[in-house]
Amino acid sequence: MKFIIAYGSVRTDRLGIRAAHYMIHQLEGRGHEIIFFDAKELQLPLLDKMYKEYEQCQAPEPLERMAEQIRSCDGVVLVTGEYNHSLQPGLANMLYYFLEEWFWRPSAIVCYSAGRFGGVRAAVHLRAVLAELGMPSIPSLLPIGKIQTVFEADGTLLDMRLQKQADLYRMSREQRHEDPIPERKPPLLRFFSGPERGAQGSSLPE
Numbered sequence: 001m002k003f004i005i006a007y008g009s010v011r012t013d014r015l016g017i018r019a020a021h022y023m024i025h026q027l028e029g030r031g032h033e034i035i036f037f038d039a040k041e042l043q044l045p046l047l048d049k050m051y052k053e054y055e056q057c058q059a060p061e062p063l064e065r066m067a068e069q070i071r072s073c074d075g076v077v078l079v080t081g082e083y084n085h086s087l088q089p090g091l092a093n094m095l096y097y098f099l100e101e102w103f104w105r106p107s108a109i110v111c112y113s114a115g116r117f118g119g120v121r122a123a124v125h126l127r128a129v130l131a132e133l134g135m136p137s138i139p140s141l142l143p144i145g146k147i148q149t150v151f152e153a154d155g156t157l158l159d160m161r162l163q164k165q166a167d168l169y170r171m172s173r174e175q176r177h178e179d180p181i182p183e184r185k186p187p188l189l190r191f192f193s194g195p196e197r198g199a200q201g202s203s204l205p206e
């Protein structure tokens, strides 16, 4: 399959680039084709006109190229650091240039931060954005806490717990067949028919 990996930090001393390279390596190692959208390399100006507001084939490079790459991909992996409990502006800027082009591409979020929470608060905001862009995210996150301790400066993985997590974190059609869904009653049925409520003589909530 073909995936876009999108990363939005443009800081000189950015650390998330290590996580982005790690994900590229992980997905290529599983035989996937990767297109890397790096906000720092792309140097998109702050959004003025969306891609669709240009006449056909008149959008500046690299928007034309990116639109074509988005249309051709099967899914998108977002690598987001946490700035003020939200996503990085470079990532937001990159995403917002497009709308319909993103539609129908499932997404997955890899989040990170310098602190212990691994950027999960940014991931929550990013999820809402992805839903609006028609690229809903899979339920699992891959959070990386204290990113400065997880990779060496050259990107070498130091904390092997991340590798274990990454091995569990799959976004593939095969997984539907490999991981059977456990049989469960829908939550409401469990609530009404639970033994503890029956013992109280009433099956209705107060």
Ligand SMILES: Cc1cc2nc3c(=O)[nH]c(=O)nc-3n(C[C@H](O)[C@H](O)[C@H](O)COP(=O)(O)O)c2cc1C
Pocket (backbone or CB within 6 Å): 009, 010, 011, 013, 014, 015, 016, 017, 081, 082, 083, 084, 085, 086, 112, 113, 114, 115, 116, 117, 119, 147
């Ligand atoms: C403007 C700014 C805001 C930040 N806000 C948060 C925050 O809300 N929570 C957090 O855990 N870390 C925060 N950090 C620390 C970042 O998680 C950490 O610097 C991370 O390495 C940023 O990603 P980058 O290095 O790829 O740019 C912030 C950093 C910056 C520069």
